[in-house]
Amino acid sequence: MRTDCGCGCGGEATGTSAFVRPRFFAGQLLTEDDLGLLVDYLTAKGRLHNRSLYGPGVVCGLGVSCDPCGGGTVAVRPGHALDCAGNDIVVSCTEQVDVRALVQEQRVSALGVDCEEPCDDDGARRYGLFVRYRELSVDPVAPYATEEPCSSPGCVPSRVREGFQFLVKHGDFEDHRHNPGTRLLAGLGPMSRADDARSRDRRLGFCLDALFAASLGTGRTFRFDAADAKRYADGLAWLRENAGGEGPLPATAAREATEHVRALASAVARYDTYDRAGQDQLKKDYPDLGSEQEARSVLGTACGRLRATDWEAAWPDAPRRSLARAVLTETEARVVPQGGDTDGALEVRLVAQGTPLSHALRAEFRADLVQIREWLLGRLEQSPGTGDCGLRGKVAAVDVPSLLPTPPEDSTERTTIADVQQLAEAAAELTVAVRRFVTDAACATLNPPCGDCTDTDVLLAELELDGCDVVRICTATREQVLPGGSAYGEWLPKLYRLRELAERLCCQPPPCHTRPELPSEGPVPRPYAGGLLGDWPRTGDLEEMLSLLLTPAPGETPPKALHEQVYTTPSEVTDSMQELAMLRTQVADLTAALEGLRAQLGSAQQQVTRVAEQLPDRLGSRLEELEGAPRGGGAQGGASQGGASRGGGQSSGDAADPADPADAADAADPADPGDAADAAGPAQAAESAKPPAKRTRSSRTRKPGETP
Numbered sequence: 001m002r003t004d005c006g007c008g009c010g011g012e013a014t015g016t017s018a019f020v021r022p023r024f025f026a027g028q029l030l031t032e033d034d035l036g037l038l039v040d041y042l043t044a045k046g047r048l049h050n051r052s053l054y055g056p057g058v059v060c061g062l063g064v065s066c067d068p069c070g071g072g073t074v075a076v077r078p079g080h081a082l083d084c085a086g087n088d089i090v091v092s093c094t095e096q097v098d099v100r101a102l103v104q105e106q107r108v109s110a111l112g113v114d115c116e117e118p119c120d121d122d123g124a125r126r127y128g129l130f131v132r133y134r135e136l137s138v139d140p141v142a143p144y145a146t147e148e149p150c151s152s153p154g155c156v157p158s159r160v161r162e163g164f165q166f167l168v169k170h171g172d173f174e175d176h177r178h179n180p181g182t183r184l185l186a187g188l189g190p191m192s193r194a195d196d197a198r199s200r201d202r203r204l205g206f207c208l209d210a211l212f213a214a215s216l217g218t219g220r221t222f223r224f225d226a227a228d229a230k231r232y233a234d235g236l237a238w239l240r241e242n243a244g245g246e247g248p249l250p251a252t253a254a255r256e257a258t259e260h261v262r263a264l265a266s267a268v269a270r271y272d273t274y275d276r277a278g279q280d281q282l283k284k285d286y287p288d289l290g291s292e293q294e295a296r297s298v299l300g301t302a303c304g305r306l307r308a309t310d311w312e313a314a315w316p317d318a319p320r321r322s323l324a325r326a327v328l329t330e331t332e333a334r335v336v337p338q339g340g341d342t343d344g345a346l347e348v349r350l351v352a353q354g355t356p357l358s359h360a361l362r363a364e365f366r367a368d369l370v371q372i373r374e375w376l377l378g379r380l381e382q383s384p385g386t387g388d389c390g391l392r393g394k395v396a397a398v399d400v401p402s403l404l405p406t407p408p409e410d411s412t413e414r415t416t417i418a419d420v421q422q423l424a425e426a427a428a429e430l431t432v433a434v435r436r437f438v439t440d441a442a443c444a445t446l447n448p449p450c451g452d453c454t455d456t457d458v459l460l461a462e463l464e465l466d467g468c469d470v471v472r473i474c475t476a477t478r479e480q481v482l483p484g485g486s487a488y489g490e491w492l493p494k495l496y497r498l499r500e501l502a503e504r505l506c507c508q509p510p511p512c513h514t515r516p517e518l519p520s521e522g523p524v525p526r527p528y529a530g531g532l533l534g535d536w537p538r539t540g541d542l543e544e545m546l547s548l549l550l551t552p553a554p555g556e557t558p559p560k561a562l563h564e565q566v567y568t569t570p571s572e573v574t575d576s577m578q579e580l581a582m583l584r585t586q587v588a589d590l591t592a593a594l595e596g597l598r599a600q601l602g603s604a605q606q607q608v609t610r611v612a613e614q615l616p617d618r619l620g621s622r623l624e625e626l627e628g629a630p631r632g633g634g635a636q637g638g639a640s641q642g643g644a645s646r647g648g649g650q651s652s653g654d655a656a657d658p659a660d661p662a663d664a665a666d667a668a669d670p671a672d673p674g675d676a677a678d679a680a681g682p683a684q685a686a687e688s689a690k691p692p693a694k695r696t697r698s699s700r701t702r703k704p705g706e707t708p
Contacts, residue, residue, distance in 0.1 A: 257306060443506035
């Protein structure tokens with residue numbers, strides 16, 4: 001097959017055709033190139049039909065039998081075979097094949113030395129007897145002289161004889177049969193990673209509708225009906241009888257007890273979504289709800305015993321173990337307290353649907369979304385056979401929530417509506433993308449691939465030699481040519497069922513997730529998520545198709561395992577991502593604390609404004625007087641100030657006035673205290689009669705816009 005092909009515009013091919021045949025017309029000068037092109041065209045077309053329509057293997061005959069005289073010779077009877085290149089191998093008469101000589105030739109070609117000991121006494125040895133297509137140039141003739149400057153000297157073969165040769169091989173033999181599961185594995189990648197991604201996708205699918213309903217109906221009542229009343233009665237009765245007492249529960253009993261805790265907590269949580277009048281009416285309609293307080297107590301006891309259970313033994317599967325822990329954590333936080341959790345409306349409605357979402361499970365869901373998205377993008381880059389051309393762009397555009405640091409398992413931190421909605425929207429888009437990709441990978445297996453021919457030898461039989469003698473011949477494992485080709489002959493019984501499933505899956509519009517619609521008024525009817533903690537059966541047309549492709553039938557060649565290099569994220573990158581997630585959490589906490597401080601400051605400012613408005617006018621004027629009074633004030637203010645002037649000091653903030661008589665007297669004779677006192681007396685009396693002057697602020701402490 002050609003590999004230098006391009007993409008033509010307007011439907012025209014850009015590369016040269018793989019087949020070109022000559023066209024003859026009257027008066028044409030024919031050369032050996034024209035006639036040779038005709039022969040090559042017919043031969044190549046015949047080989048193409050052989051390898052594409054029939055495939056390699058034995059068409060008929062070519063039986064291998066022991067020689068009547070024994071020894072190391074076998075007889076190959078007439079027959080017809082095709083090799084993987086489409087060459088016809090025709091054995092026209094019975095051939096006696098010397099296996100000892102072929103073994104010797106095989107050893108010489110492998111070792112490069114003739115040890116002259118083809119018959120070892122080290123027990124039985126197994127070889128495969130093969131036939132190989134050969135061409136021999138025969139019937140030489142002398143060409144006529146031509147005008148060519150370099151004519152062919154001597155005689156030139158005029159015929160090509162198609163023949164064959166026998167050979168033996170030791171070891172594993174190439175099997176040209178194709179199992180479609182091999183192509184499916186090539187699309188999905190290592191099954192361990194594919195199964196893990198699909199399991200996480202299924203877990204998200206269980207909770208998807210519940211997340212949307214809880215975020216849309218946070219303040220709504222979730223309907224309590226007869227089915228909830230039955231779950232309430234059955235769960236309470238079982239837990240009364242089996243979950244009481246002390247000590248951990250056995251693994252089997254712990255799984256059953258957890259399921260009854262989930263069912264009873266769901267019923268009680270639905271009851272808690274009703275107001276007081278609604279709860280009274282429910283007790284009249286369903287008298288068993290009169291034991292609601294007892295049910296909370298029983299749930300608390302059961303959760304306490306389950307906490308001491310060996311979780312690894314009870315829940316070997318990690319995804320289900322996380323769901324079971326979320327059941328216990330959310331039941332203790334939202335249902336066990338008397339009256340329920342009145343502040344956790346969103347969490348209570350998730351418990352009411354049987355899908356509790358704890359803080360730890362929320363962090364796991366975010367990690368699941370990141371892992372599913374990375375797996376899808378990686379497979380879409382390496383599997384170009386998908387039928388949805390825009391799938392990779394859709395997956396890359398999904399807004400996946402950022403990772404969270406792993407919280408304690410018993411953390412009861414509440415979530416927000418925005419967080420749940422972002423989680424649900426990303427999960428809805430990725431679950432649809434996973435189903436679309438797996439469906440396209442399964443449908444692509446029904447398109448037969450063109451096999452690569454690396455070994456043109458056709459196996460005729462497996463031989464067992466003891467010394468130099470052939471002791472056993474087996475022809476049951478050789479390839480047989482079947483209608484449609486041996487590549488698909490072994491799974492023809494599956495083909496009709498696979499085609500029927502493909503008609504329903506492969507050519508249908510891409511699936512999409514339909515969000516649950518809530519009624520505009522009245523209680524919200526939401527089903528209980530049954531089977532969340534049990535086995536998750538894989539049913540439906542897609543699962544049946546995958547099972548047919550990957551499960552080999554008796555005698556069928558199993559799919560070839562995919563050997564793919566697994567790229568692991570370095571620990572430094574993982575640690576940096578965890579540190580970044582922790583920093584994001586700390587920034588969010590600091591932002592929330594800052595908003596709280598701003599709110600407190602605004603409240604304090606409002607209180608100060610109200611107090612200032614309530615003060616009487618006389619208190620306001622008194623405050624102004626106190627603000628303008630000199631330091632030290634009172635009856636002793638003047639004396640103190642006078643004493644300070646005698647000592648030669650000056651109060652801060654007062655500038656010296658040369659026109660003041662007291663200042664002049666002090667300057668004239670500072671050594672005479674009597675004169676200073678006499679001169680200061682009248683001025684002091686005049687000064688005390690004046691009203692107190694207001695202090696002025698310096699330019700550094702003056703408020704903006706204030707008049708000096």
